[in-house]
Amino acid sequence: MASSAPFPSGPIRQHRGRGVAVVGADIDTDRIIPARFLKCVTFDDLARGAFADDRTELANAAAGPHPFDRDAHREASVLVVNSNFGCGSSREHAPQALMRWGIRALIGESFAEIFFGNCLALGIPCLSAEPDTVRALQEAIAADPGAELLLDLEALEVELESEFVGANRWRVHLDPGPHQMLVSGQWDATGQLLAHDGDLRATAARLPYLAGFVAG
Amino acid sequence: MSAATLYDKVWDLHRVAKLPGGSTQLFIGLHLIHEVTSPQAFAALKDLGLTVRHPERTVATVDHIVPTTSQARPFADPLAEEMLATLEANCAEHAITLHGIGSGRQGIVHVIAPELGLTQPGMTVACGDSHTSTHGAFGAIAFGIGTSQVRDVLASQSLSMNKLKVRRIWVDGQLQPGVFAKDLVLHVIRTLGVKGGVGYAYEFAGPAINALSMDERMTLCNMAIEGGARCGYVNPDQTTFAYLQGRPTAPSGEAWERAVAWWSSLASGPDAVFDDEVRFDAAALAPTVTWGITPGQGIGVDEAVPTLEQTPLEERPLAEEAYRYMDLQPGTSIAGTPVDVCFIGSCTNGRLSDLQAAAAVARGRQVAPGIKAFVVPGSEQVAAAAEAEGLDQVFLAAGFEWREPGCSMCLAMNPDRLEGRQISASSSNRNFKGRQGSASGRTLLMSPAMVAAAAVTGCVTDVRELLQA
Numbered sequence: 001m002a003s004s005a006p007f008p009s010g011p012i013r014q015h016r017g018r019g020v021a022v023v024g025a026d027i028d029t030d031r032i033i034p035a036r037f038l039k040c041v042t043f044d045d046l047a048r049g050a051f052a053d054d055r056t057e058l059a060n061a062a063a064g065p066h067p068f069d070r071d072a073h074r075e076a077s078v079l080v081v082n083s084n085f086g087c088g089s090s091r092e093h094a095p096q097a098l099m100r101w102g103i104r105a106l107i108g109e110s111f112a113e114i115f116f117g118n119c120l121a122l123g124i125p126c127l128s129a130e131p132d133t134v135r136a137l138q139e140a141i142a143a144d145p146g147a148e149l150l151l152d153l154e155a156l157e158v159e160l161e162s163e164f165v166g167a168n169r170w171r172v173h174l175d176p177g178p179h180q181m182l183v184s185g186q187w188d189a190t191g192q193l194l195a196h197d198g199d200l201r202a203t204a205a206r207l208p209y210l211a212g213f214v215a216g
Numbered sequence: 217m218s219a220a221t222l223y224d225k226v227w228d229l230h231r232v233a234k235l236p237g238g239s240t241q242l243f244i245g246l247h248l249i250h251e252v253t254s255p256q257a258f259a260a261l262k263d264l265g266l267t268v269r270h271p272e273r274t275v276a277t278v279d280h281i282v283p284t285t286s287q288a289r290p291f292a293d294p295l296a297e298e299m300l301a302t303l304e305a306n307c308a309e310h311a312i313t314l315h316g317i318g319s320g321r322q323g324i325v326h327v328i329a330p331e332l333g334l335t336q337p338g339m340t341v342a343c344g345d346s347h348t349s350t351h352g353a354f355g356a357i358a359f360g361i362g363t364s365q366v367r368d369v370l371a372s373q374s375l376s377m378n379k380l381k382v383r384r385i386w387v388d389g390q391l392q393p394g395v396f397a398k399d400l401v402l403h404v405i406r407t408l409g410v411k412g413g414v415g416y417a418y419e420f421a422g423p424a425i426n427a428l429s430m431d432e433r434m435t436l437c438n439m440a441i442e443g444g445a446r447c448g449y450v451n452p453d454q455t456t457f458a459y460l461q462g463r464p465t466a467p468s469g470e471a472w473e474r475a476v477a478w479w480s481s482l483a484s485g486p487d488a489v490f491d492d493e494v495r496f497d498a499a500a501l502a503p504t505v506t507w508g509i510t511p512g513q514g515i516g517v518d519e520a521v522p523t524l525e526q527t528p529l530e531e532r533p534l535a536e537e538a539y540r541y542m543d544l545q546p547g548t549s550i551a552g553t554p555v556d557v558c559f560i561g562s563c564t565n566g567r568l569s570d571l572q573a574a575a576a577v578a579r580g581r582q583v584a585p586g587i588k589a590f591v592v593p594g595s596e597q598v599a600a601a602a603e604a605e606g607l608d609q610v611f612l613a614a615g616f617e618w619r620e621p622g623c624s625m626c627l628a629m630n631p632d633r634l635e636g637r638q639i640s641a642s643s644s645n646r647n648f649k650g651r652q653g654s655a656s657g658r659t660l661l662m663s664p665a666m667v668a669a670a671a672v673t674g675c676v677t678d679v680r681e682l683l684q685a
Contacts (some may be wrong), residue, residue, distance in 0.1 A: 024533070024537070025530075025531075025533065025534050026410055026411070026512075026534060028508050028510075028646075029646045030627070030646070030648045030649070030650060030651050031649060031650065032646065034628070034650055034655070035627045035628045035629045035651075035653070036628055036629065036653070038252050038280075038629060039281065039293075039296065039299065039629060040295070040299075040301060040445055041255035041256070041259075041298060041302045042255070042256060042259065043256055043363075052297060053649070053650045053655040056655060057655065057656075060456070083411065084410060084411040084444070086415070087410060087411065087444065087510075088346065088442075088646060088648060089345075089346050089646075090253070090344060090345055090346035090348075090360035090362055091252075091253065091362070091628075092253065092256075092344075092362035092363040092364060093363075095362075097505040110414065112411070112444065113415070113446050114346060114359075114360055114361070114362065114409070114412065114441075115444060117361075117362065117365070118362035118363075118364065118365075121362060121364035121365060122364065128232065135583060140684060164472045175378075176355075177237055177238040177239050177378050178237075179234075180237050180238050181237030181238070181239070184237065186235075186236050186237045187237070189235070189237075189239075189265075189364075189365075189368055189375070189376035190264065190367065190368050190371055190372070191242070191445050192235045192236060192237070192376065193235075193241055193368055193371065193372035193375070193376065194266075194371060194372050196232055196233040196241060199232045199241070199440060200232050200241075200243065200372065200373065200374060203230065203231070203232045203243045204243060204270075204373075206229070207229065207230070207243070207245065208338070208474075208475075208478045209245060209336060209338065209467075210245075212395070212467070212471045212474070213467060213471050213474035213475040213477075213478055214474065
C-alpha cells in the first residue's frame with residue numbers, strides 16, 4: 001500500500017500515529033527493499049517494494065501475514081524494530097520505500113549508521129530505546145493495533161494511549177546533533193551546505209592534492 | 217609526535233564549517249557515482265535549480281546493472297538500459313567523466329577508482345554505495361552515502377557529517393598459506409559482530425596488515441561496513457606508494473615526491489590515541505566460511521555450525537532463523553556442505569590477485585559435475601591483465617565461465633542470480649536472505665581460493681588440502 005500522507009517538512013517536533021512492529025535483529029536493507037526494486041530512476045513507485053520478499057514468504061505462512069500486510073496496520077506510521085535495523089547496503093531506496101508506504105518515524109533498539117543518516121535526510125527520526133521499551137511497545141501494538149503512539153521529539157518521550165493496555169510513557173534517545181536538526185527543521189542539509197561557499201573555497205585551497213601537493 | 221590518528225588529521229583538513237544542527241560540513245575530495253544511486257540525486261538537483269559544484273571531482277562508471285554475458289547496447293533489460301542512458305545523459309549534461317563499457321576503464325566503482333589512481337591517501341571519498349569503505353585501504357577516509365547525500369555532494373562538494381570514534385584493529389603474526397584477507401575480515405566480523413563497529417572507523421594496523429598487498433587491504437576495508445563500521449582504513453606506506461606510482465591520475469614528476477612526503481605524514485602517530493583497540497593473531501586463522509544469514513555468522517572451515525548452546529543468548533533467535541533458512545544443522549561440520557553455484561568476483565574479491573589465487577586452485581582441475589561456476593573480473597583492466605597472463609584460459613579449461621566485468625551475482629540487479637533454494641559459494645560480501653536474487657537462495661561467503669576449491673570438489677572444502685596436493 002502507498003500512503004497519501006504528506007512527506008516530512010519543516011521542524012519535526014512531534015508525531016502521532018499507529019504503530020507497526022517488525023521483529024528481528026539485523027534486518028538489512030536488502031530485506032527492507034530487495035535489489036530488483038532498485039531498477040528505477042525515480043523513488044516514486046517504491047512502496048510496493050517494502051519488505052517485498054518477507055511479505056511473500058509470510059503471505060501463506062502460519063506466522064503470517066507480514067505486519068505490513070495486516071489490515072490493522074494499514075494506517076500505521078511508526079515502525080518499531082529491534083537491533084541494527086537497516087544494516088547492509090547504503091540504498092536510500094530503503095527509507096524511501098518505508099516513507100512511501102506510510103512510515104514517518106522509527107523506534108528501535110539500534111540502527112545501522114548509513115540507514116539512520118538516510119532517514120535523517122528525509123526528516124524521519126530513528127529513535128533508539130532500551131530493549132525492554134521496544135519489547136513493551138511491540139507487545140502493546142500486537143495487543144491493540146489501533147492504539148495511537150504519541151512521539152514527543154522535544155522531550156524524547158513516547159506515549160501510548162490504549163483502552164486495552166492502559167497508558168504508558170517511555171524514554172527514547174536521539175543523539176544531540178540529529179535531535180537538534182529535526183526539532184529545528186534543519187535536517188535538510190543542502191541549503192546549509194551551500195551557505196558557506198567562502199569556507200568551502202578556503203578548505204579546497206588548503207588541500208595538498210588539489211594544488212599539486214605544494215601546499216602540503 | 218602527534219597524538220592524532222590518520223582519521224583525525226584527514227577529518228580536520230577537510231572541515232569546512234560547523235552547521236546549525238551541530239554537525240560538521242566536510243569537504244569531499246573524490247565523489248564516485250554509478251547508475252543506481254545517482255539518477256534521483258541529479259533529478260533533485262534539477263528540481264532545486266542547482267548545478268554540480270565541482271564536476272571535475274566526480275567520476276562515474278556503470279557496474280550494478282550491467283549484464284556479464286553480452287554487454288551490447290541496448291541491454292536486453294529495458295530498465296537497465298534506461299538507468300545507463302540516464303547516467304550517460306546526466307554525466308554529459310554536467311561534464312562529469314564517465315568510464316563506460318568498452319572504454320577500457322569500466323568496472324566496479326571500487327575497483328576502478330584505485331586502479332586509475334583516483335583514490336589517494338589523505339582524501340575524503342564518498343559514493344552512493346556502502347562498500348566505499350574499500351578506498352580506506354589507501355589511507356583515505358571513505359564511506360558510503362545515500363542518494364540525498366549524493367545530491368548534497370553534487371551541489372556543494374561537501375556533506376553534513378558527525379565525527380566517528382576510531383577503533384584500532386591490531387593484527388599480529390602472518391596469514392598462513394591458503395588464508396587470505398577475506399578470512400581475516402570475516403574473522404574480525406565474527407568476533408566483533410555485525411553491529412560492533414557502529415559509530416566507529418576501523419583502523420587496521422600491525423605486522424599482518426603491513427604485509428598485505430593493496431588488493432588484500434581493499435578486501436579488508438571493503439568489509440568494514442559488514443562489521444557496522446562505516447569506514448575502515450590502513451595507514452599509507454611503501455606498499456601504497458608503489459601501487460599508486462605510474463597510475464593514470466596519480467601525481468608524477470616532482471609532484472610525486474611532494475605527494476609521498478605528505479602522504480607519509482598522515483599515518484597515525486606512534487602515540488596516537490584510539491577510542492578502542494582490539495587485537496588479533498593472523499597466524500591462528502583458518503579459512504573462514506559463513507554458515508548463516510549475516511556476515512557475522514562465520515566459522516573456520518574446520519569448525520562445525522555452532523549449536524544454540526554455544527550461541528550467546530541475544531543471538532539465538534537469529535541463529536534459529538539462520539538454521540531454518542540455510543537448512544544447515546547445528547553441530548555439523550561446514551566442510552562437505554554441497555553447493556550449486558560458485559561465484560568469483562565483486563568489489564570485495566574481483567581483483568587480479570583474487571583471480572590469481574582462484575586460478576592456482578582451478579589449474580589442472582575440473583569443476584565438479586552439476587556445478588555452475590563463473591568468474592567475473594572486477595573491471596576491464598582486471599580482465600585484460602588476467603587474460604594477458606592466461607588466467608581466462610585456466611578457468612575455461614577447468615570448466616568455469618569467464619564473464620565481462622560488473623557487480624554480477626553479488627547482488628541481484630542484473631541477469632546473474634540464484635534460482636530457488638540454490639546455495640552458492642561466493643567471494644562477495646553479503647549472505648543476507650535473498651541477497652543473490654532468489655528470495656530463498658542461500659549464500660556461503662568465503663575467499664576466491666575457497667570458492668574455486670568448492671567448485672572443483674562440489675562442496676565446501678578446506679583449500680589448504682588442495683594447495684598441498
